[in-house]
Amino acid sequence: MSAPGDVAELGARLEKRLTEIAGTDVTVEHLRRLTAGASRETWSFTAAGAAGRRDLVLRRDPPGADRPDGMALEAASIAAAAGAGVRVPPLVDSGTDPATVGSPYLVTAHVAGETLGPRILREERYATARDGLAAELGRTLARIHAIPLDAVPGLPHADPVEELRTTYDSLDEPLPTVEIALRWLDRHRPAPVADALVHGDFRLGNLIVDESGLAAVLDWELVHRGDPREDLGWLCVKCWRFGSPLPVAGLGTVDELLDGYAEVAGERPDEEAVRWWQVHRTTWWALACREMAQRHLSGVTPSVELAAIGRRVAENEHDLLLLLGHPAHEDAAAESPPSDLYGRPSAPDLVDAVTAFLREDVMASDDERLAYLARVAANVLGGVGRELRLGPEHERRHRARLASLGYGDQAGLAAAIRAGEIDDTDPALLAVVRAAVTDRLAVANPRYLTLPG
Template identity: 35%
Template structure:
């Protein structure tokens, strides 16, 4: 897993990887668990990953891995690294295009907190580049089709396999998601009545939707890697679990994830219909664009609530970051777009 959106990296500077001793401990743990018998010679913080930390581990045999661990502060909607590791493994076993999950470490004596190791894959994730630079995406319809198809591979995971990781599915995946968002909103110190109004309207419109599938939960441009115009890996499974299939579709196609390309309904990188055609190819399920409008509104609300929690991580002092601080500035625009979408019908 490699994010090339920012060329700068920070070597061996983190609460998790402070010095060469930590690298030595990581190398020994990897050898003990038959991941690699080589020595870790360098650790570089990868760009991207607004919620968790990703580090490239370069071994003395020339092979690289990725170490994924907790950031200094988390948001309530994120699962643990142990849970995420097993979700990566479920996705990998079902044929999803993910980096191979090599192993999970709960032993805090290694770097001070849990982590897991992934294979290293090359590519670019930066949404603003993928949306606007045809060098990275020479065939936009083909990439959008592929992204729809890859999401369909995840959604067609047999229920018994998903149940082994997530437990019993909810009676209504849509209602469960809306209630989860409401709890996160209620946990904030300030009221947000416009978001509450949107959630109530969405509850009325979508609450009866009972289908539940293995859902990525954050499937969008920025959370997959593109190499030579094709997807090389789907990233960041920390929000995955049971979900209505349209929730992932609505999240990917929502206005908030088009990176300044509103005409590109397929995640800002390609035509919406190409994305839906790819999804139908993998699942046999045809979805009309009009079916996704309410789910896109839900995506706007969900991202607004996450942005509020991101801002709180900065304001509380738990993790000082300009990126996190600026997330809170998005909330008004996200809320207005959600209300506009809910007025379409």
């Protein structure tokens, strides 16, 4: 949470910059940090000046974690998208000099509507918007992919599988599920198509929806050059359906999405290629969750939110296994009895008490971000309590499963899969990996096991 002094300083910097742009005094009111954005800060405020009052949004890198090239690409992409008829927030200002507002930034006009996926999917006021939205998202992606590549110079490009492997190796946390996914992706690469400008994070959460439909596309920080079907696959990844059984962002069918795309693009993307990208981006998201957690673990950006995201790796491992045809089979573990050495309340009892305090007292705060972080912290403690209760039995059977394959730890098993010493399609291997992921998810987020796949 930002200290009052930090907010005042940021407000003063924004006033100075906006005054320079307007040529007349501008004051900043109601500056507050929003809950959105684990990788970048998002702030809302009102700018008041001679021309009137205007609601604006600031996105900036966390101070000290500057990515000036990325912010410049994001600003250029928003401008190019606007020129191509894509609905985006009007760009007001951008810059990479940290002296302006503390780090590279961009400022856009506020666009009214909703970004939270569960609200878009469930609230009655968005019922009209939901009808036909999957097709509209397809049409929007076709417009994005038609943006000329030279309209945004410097777009990064990489081999999709090798980029995953490089990221995975840099984390130094071997995961058998990821090794299996990487081998599957390498074997099943789709036929190539012409490169396009790829948004990179097109999903609920980065889209503003109002009661009539799509209002704006946000968050262009992952824009790059590549296979346009990547955006389509990412929109179908299970975690962004928020519990809905519908495969496209919880909103509609793949046919609706691809038919909408074809209306603008003139051709229908190959459905199997889109599914390949769904597997790819599920793997990518697993690694991205672990990367964000590393920012906390390394001390670069201490954050309960980033720490919590690290435990979401298990959700993505589960989704990968579902995509590859390996559903979960729950095998409930016996809870460990509390130690008589420490007495009651036991460690799980204390965790439960703090969790209840966060949910019942802190989450009731009028401070929106504090309430959000309290919910994150309560969810984290819920997982800690489950690990205290179930962890010893989970650990015992995890070791037994590994031993049944002749390995002493997960790292050894992952290395064997990579080296081809064990067939990544071997049913015995897949059963061991599937059981381990199920146990991890039973601690991290047991409700996720019940969501439609």
